Amino acid sequence: MKFYIDSAIIEEVSDIASWGILSGVTTNPSLIAKSGQDFRETIIKICDIVKGPVSAEVTAEDAPTMIKQGKEFANWHECVIVKLPITTEGLKACKALSHQGIPTNLTLCFSVNQALLCARAGAKYVSPFIGRLEDINEDGLRLIENIKEVFDKHNLKTEIIAASIRTPQHITASAKAGAHIATIPYKIFAPLVKHPLTDTGLEKFLQDWKSVCIEKTDNKC
Numbered sequence: 001m002k003f004y005i006d007s008a009i010i011e012e013v014s015d016i017a018s019w020g021i022l023s024g025v026t027t028n029p030s031l032i033a034k035s036g037q038d039f040r041e042t043i044i045k046i047c048d049i050v051k052g053p054v055s056a057e058v059t060a061e062d063a064p065t066m067i068k069q070g071k072e073f074a075n076w077h078e079c080v081i082v083k084l085p086i087t088t089e090g091l092k093a094c095k096a097l098s099h100q101g102i103p104t105n106l107t108l109c110f111s112v113n114q115a116l117l118c119a120r121a122g123a124k125y126v127s128p129f130i131g132r133l134e135d136i137n138e139d140g141l142r143l144i145e146n147i148k149e150v151f152d153k154h155n156l157k158t159e160i161i162a163a164s165i166r167t168p169q170h171i172t173a174s175a176k177a178g179a180h181i182a183t184i185p186y187k188i189f190a191p192l193v194k195h196p197l198t199d200t201g202l203e204k205f206l207q208d209w210k211s212v213c214i215e216k217t218d219n220k221c
Contacts (some may be wrong), residue, residue, distance in 0.1 A: 102104040106125070
C-alpha cells in the first residue's frame with residue numbers, strides 16, 4: 001500500500017516527502033482554503049516536491065464546466081490528477097476526461113455501487129471515506145474490503161484510495177482490507193513511526209555504547 005498525504009500545506013508535504021515514503025498527495029477545496037495560498041501555485045509546488053500523483057479537485061457542479069476545469073488543471077503539471085465528485089455530472093466528466101487521457105480520482109465514495117460506476121466511467125482512482133462512514137455508525141473498512149473483492153472479481157483496474165483516515169489503526173486496517181493507497185492527514189504520520197519499545201531500545205543501545213566509550217583508555221569512540 002502506498003502513502004499519500006492529505007494536505008495542501010507546502011511545509012507539511014515537504015516534511016513527509018523528506019522521509020522518503022511519500023508517493024502522492026490529495027487536496028480538496030477545504031484544504032486549499034485552509035492553506036490560504038493560491039490554488040494553481042500550490043498544486044504546482046506540491047507536484048514539484050512529490051513528483052507523484054497530486055489530486056486537484058474541481059469546484060463546478062455541471063459536467064461541461066468540470067471538464068473545462070479538469071483540462072485546465074491537467075495543463076498545470078504532468079502529475080495532476082483531476083478530482084471529481086461521485087455525481088451523475090461527475091461521472092460524465094470522468095468519462096470525457098478519461099477518453100482524453102486525463103486521469104481522475106472520484107471522491108466521496110460511500111458504497112460499492114458508487115465505486116463500480118466510477119470504475120466503469122474510467123476513473124483511475126476511487127476514494128472511499130472511512131471516517132465519515134464511522135461517524136454514522138457504518139463500517140468504512142468493510143466497504144474497502146467489499147470494493148476490493150468486487151474489483152478483483154471483475155478485473156477492474158481502478159485503484160482504491162482509503163480516505164478520511166483519522167487514526168493509525170485505520171491505516172493498518174486499510175492495508176489489510178486491500179486498499180492500494182492510504183491518504184493520511186499530516187498529524188497522523190508521526191504516530192506511525194513512534195513506538196515506546198523503539199524509544200526505550202534506542203536509549204539502552206546508546207547508554208551501553210557510552211559506557212564502553214568511558215571504559216576506553218583514550219576516551220574515544
